[in-house]
Amino acid sequence: DTGVSQDPRHKITKRGQNVTFRCDPISEHNRLYWYRQTLGQGPEFLTYFQNEAQLEKSRLLSDRFSAERPKGSFSTLEIQRTEQGDSAMYLCASSPGLAGWGTDTQYFGPGTRLTVL
Amino acid sequence: AQSVTQPDIHITVSEGASLELRCNYSYGATPYLFWYVQSPGQGLQLLLKYFSGDTLVQGIKGFEAEFKRSQSSFNLRKPSVHWSDAAEYFCAVVTSGTYKYIFGTGTRLKVLA
Numbered sequence: 001d002t003g004v005s006q007d008p009r010h011k012i013t014k015r016g017q018n019v020t021f022r023c024d025p026i027s028e029h030n031r032l033y034w035y036r037q038t039l040g041q042g043p044e045f046l047t048y049f050q051n052e053a054q055l056e057k058s059r060l061l062s063d064r065f066s067a068e069r070p071k072g073s074f075s076t077l078e079i080q081r082t083e084q085g086d087s088a089m090y091l092c093a094s095s096p097g098l099a100g101w102g103t104d105t106q107y108f109g110p111g112t113r114l115t116v117l
Numbered sequence: 118a119q120s121v122t123q124p125d126i127h128i129t130v131s132e133g134a135s136l137e138l139r140c141n142y143s144y145g146a147t148p149y150l151f152w153y154v155q156s157p158g159q160g161l162q163l164l165l166k167y168f169s170g171d172t173l174v175q176g177i178k179g180f181e182a183e184f185k186r187s188q189s190s191f192n193l194r195k196p197s198v199h200w201s202d203a204a205e206y207f208c209a210v211v212t213s214g215t216y217k218y219i220f221g222t223g224t225r226l227k228v229l230a
Contacts, residue, residue, distance in 0.1 A: 004160065031216060042121075042207050042220030043161070056215060091161070095216070103149065103168050106218060108161035 002026070004109035006092050012115045013082055020078045021112045023092030030097025032075050033106060034067055036060065037089040046090075049075060050097065082116045089113050119144045119212045123221035130198050131229045138193040138224050140208030149211040150191040151218065152182055156204040164206075167191060178202070203228045 005024045013019050025032050030051055035043035046065070048056045051072035061067075064082075069075040079086055090113075093106040120143045130136055142148050149168050153161040165176025172184040182193045191208060205225045209218040 033216070035218075040126075040222065042209070042222050043218070045217035045219070048216050056217065058217075093161075104216060105151075105163060105166060106216075107163070108153070110158065110160040 004092055004094050004107055006090075006109040006112050008112055009110060010113045010115075012117065014117050015084060016081055018078065018080045019082060019114065020076055021090055021092075021114075023075045023077070023094075023109060025073070025075070025092070025094030026107055028096070029094035029107075030072070031095040031104065031106075032069055033093040033095075034075070034077050035091040035093065037091055037111070038087075043091050046077075079114075082114075084116045087114055087116045119148075119210055119219055121208050121210050121219055121221040123206075123208055123224050125224045126222070127225050127227065129227040129229060132200050133197050136193075136195045136198045136202070136226070138206050138208075138226070140191045140193065140221060141189050142191065142208075142210050143189065144210055144212075147186075148191075150182075150184065151209045151211075152176065152180070152191075152193050153207045153209060153220075154178075154204045155207065155223075161207065164193070198226075198228055200228045200230060202226060 007022045032049045034046040037043040049069040064080045067077045089111040091111045093108045095104040095106045122141045151166045152164040167184045205223045207223045208221045
């Protein structure tokens, strides 16, 4: 396994611009997750996909945020009209999807660090 | 609501000394618990996990953790710390019926030579 990959690793943008991040999960992992991590905090759950279906979304995921996983493989997270408060590390994780909710271990990518000026 | 508390924001130990990082959870049923480590520029790496059974679990890099239901704790330990263990450590719990992890705020470990 090559692990979870994320692109880009760093993104600097101006307030009001749109940004899109990509996540490639471990091959054949059915479940994919997005988290956001701000400085000094642990990761916070944003959303989760089972194959191409988005099954859960956090209240943190405002209307400006949208995530897709069109073919059940890679996923994109788009933030529209970015705000300075969106500055954070965006983490993607995947899990095999063969086990129940508690035992399906998540494997994390390196993250995309977003800075909104 | 489920939550995870890591009381120590920073811990400093000398190389070769023992280590214990604290994690307390709030959850009504049997929790599924994890410890992850995050090094600068690296993703979160799973150290160990507890689902059921033996309450002392062994992980990678010489780490172990003990689940204590009576204390709602899942503390991480290592008998002898190496300089390469300097990183941030996160405890996490999986919430009932969902797949999302709830993470603690992390403990940053500094290792003195």
